[in-house]
Amino acid sequence: MKTIEKSTPCELCMSRKFSLFSNLTEPHLCHLSDHKNFITHKKGQILFYEGTKPLGVFCINDGVVKVFKTASNGKEQIIRLAKKGDFLGYASLLGEESYSNSATIVEDAKICFVPRESFLKVLSEDTEFHRRVTKALCHDLGIMEDKLTDATQKSIRERLAFTLLKLSETYGIDGKEGEKIDIVLTREEIAGLVGTATETVIRLLSEFKKDELIDFEGKKILVLDKRGLARLSDFYG
Amino acid sequence: MKTIEKSTPCELCMSRKFSLFSNLTEPHLCHLSDHKNFITHKKGQILFYEGTKPLGVFCINDGVVKVFKTASNGKEQIIRLAKKGDFLGYASLLGEESYSNSATIVEDAKICFVPRESFLKVLSEDTEFHRRVTKALCHDLGIMEDKLTDATQKSIRERLAFTLLKLSETYGIDGKEGEKIDIVLTREEIAGLVGTATETVIRLLSEFKKDELIDFEGKKILVLDKRGLARLSDFYG
DNA sequence: CAGATAACATGACATATATCACATTAATTA
DNA sequence: TAATTAATGTGATATATGTCATGTTATCTG
Numbered sequence A, B: 001m002k003t004i005e006k007s008t009p010c011e012l013c014m015s016r017k018f019s020l021f022s023n024l025t026e027p028h029l030c031h032l033s034d035h036k037n038f039i040t041h042k043k044g045q046i047l048f049y050e051g052t053k054p055l056g057v058f059c060i061n062d063g064v065v066k067v068f069k070t071a072s073n074g075k076e077q078i079i080r081l082a083k084k085g086d087f088l089g090y091a092s093l094l095g096e097e098s099y100s101n102s103a104t105i106v107e108d109a110k111i112c113f114v115p116r117e118s119f120l121k122v123l124s125e126d127t128e129f130h131r132r133v134t135k136a137l138c139h140d141l142g143i144m145e146d147k148l149t150d151a152t153q154k155s156i157r158e159r160l161a162f163t164l165l166k167l168s169e170t171y172g173i174d175g176k177e178g179e180k181i182d183i184v185l186t187r188e189e190i191a192g193l194v195g196t197a198t199e200t201v202i203r204l205l206s207e208f209k210k211d212e213l214i215d216f217e218g219k220k221i222l223v224l225d226k227r228g229l230a231r232l233s234d235f236y237g
Numbered sequence C: 001c002a003g004a005t006a007a008c009a010t011g012a013c014a015t016a017t018a019t020c021a022c023a024t025t026a027a028t029t030a
Numbered sequence D: 001t002a003a004t005t006a007a008t009g010t011g012a013t014a015t016a017t018g019t020c021a022t023g024t025t026a027t028c029t030g
Helices: A026-035 A090-094 A116-125 A127-153 A156-171 A187-194 A198-210 A226-232 B026-035 B090-094 B116-125 B127-153 B156-171 B187-194 B198-210 B226-232
Strands: A037-041 A046-048 A056-070 A076-083 A102-115 A172-175 A178-181 A214-217 A220-223 B037-041 B046-048 B056-070 B076-083 B102-115 B172-175 B178-181 B214-217 B220-223
Touching: A026 A102, A026 A116, A046 A056, A056 A090, A056 A116, A056 A187, A056 B127, A076 A156, A076 A187, A076 B127, A090 A116, A090 A127, A090 B127, A102 A116, A116 A127, A127 A156, A127 B056, A127 B076, A127 B090, A127 B127, A156 A172, A156 A178, A156 A187, A156 A198, A156 A220, A156 A226, A178 A214, A187 A198, A198 A214, B026 B102, B026 B116, B046 B056, B056 B090, B056 B116, B056 B187, B076 B156, B076 B187, B090 B116, B090 B127, B102 B116, B116 B127, B127 B156, B156 B172, B156 B178, B156 B187, B156 B198, B156 B220, B156 B226, B187 B198, B198 B214
Parallel strands: none
Antiparallel strands: A037 A102, A046 A102, A056 A076, A056 A102, A172 A178, A178 A220, A214 A220, B037 B102, B046 B102, B056 B076, B056 B102, B172 B178, B178 B220, B214 B220
């Protein structure tokens, strides 16, 4: 299933440019290159499970990974979608806790695994890197506060509209017919992202389509009217 | 309004024992003592506003502070209640962002303000301290993930029951008639904590009382039946 | 390619919860 | 202590959304 291949060394890795590893020293990059593990993952595969111990950090070279929690009712709450340049599992590692969430592949991915010791070595030797990691954690915390507030104070319709806007921001590619959200998510996954039932997403999406806010192109969503979605999502008070 | 008084030096501060500052070196503690600012705050006063720039870190010596976001509908979503030994505002400071939330005093508080420079100095000079801060941030992130999942997947009744359990865990003092939650929160504040409307909290609380899960003693809540609340809060699948 | 499975869709229905309006009680302030 | 204001409580009502049932379509797998 999982394939281990020859991979680009970290020094030459392009997706690194946009990641927390962007400004490491040459020796540290070499150290990571020597110890990392490059693996190709197919859609649906599992990176790690909630409750298990983190043995290192995942660094996405390409593809999309969903990070989610399984609620007591069995539904998945997607915490975030991670893409090229994103790190996974470092919060649990640095928090010295078991994984607080699970991660599975949404779009075929190339991922480097950096073992715990290597990551911690770089972290302790490069204060500037540690500072950037801290900063990223703080930023994520602010995002989670926003998400919590939205979850409790906004309607599902508002949240779905907002989710579509966010997705188009991250995965949008311009086309003649509006912006295409270039990532395949099932309705169930969108529901997990918004925090609602699959049927509700289906209904609301076709409502949005009827209102000409979006359209469908195969399995992908076309955003036709960003302002309309922004209005719906209660962007401004 | 705000009173500046002589205060215990950090070296002798008792609430420090349970805080992130617990294991600092003597010189660093002295540095903090020299530069901190001890202020007594009364209920209702504001510590900082969302959107403003953090100039330092608040360290609670005594009292209770609510950290909240104001949603677009005007309601307050309480992110957390901070108590003795807790830090405030460090995430925004370290994230190099404006405050992502606001903070006001819920119970009269004694709070030390540590200016940005002093905090950053200690952070950069004491790697172990930096590691503990990082660890705390990671832990908070996990908590926020739980909260988000609960917010989207659980009912208000479940969340209220859970909130009461959490409050009794933190502020509970044993009495003959069950455990008293020794903190005064308005129904509106409980609503902000749960993420619901004030009226809903009022109704559910009297339902809980009718079902002999809780009772009221003045403005405070008595938890009579923890297991009952745990069952209601869907603690186990 | 057939059969199985997953994804999508739609209808019917129940209900938890938000909202609005108003009454009562408690707390604050002049 | 009267007068305001804040907090609590209750009733009526609307509705968004979850749930269940069922059907259709697409996708996967042997």
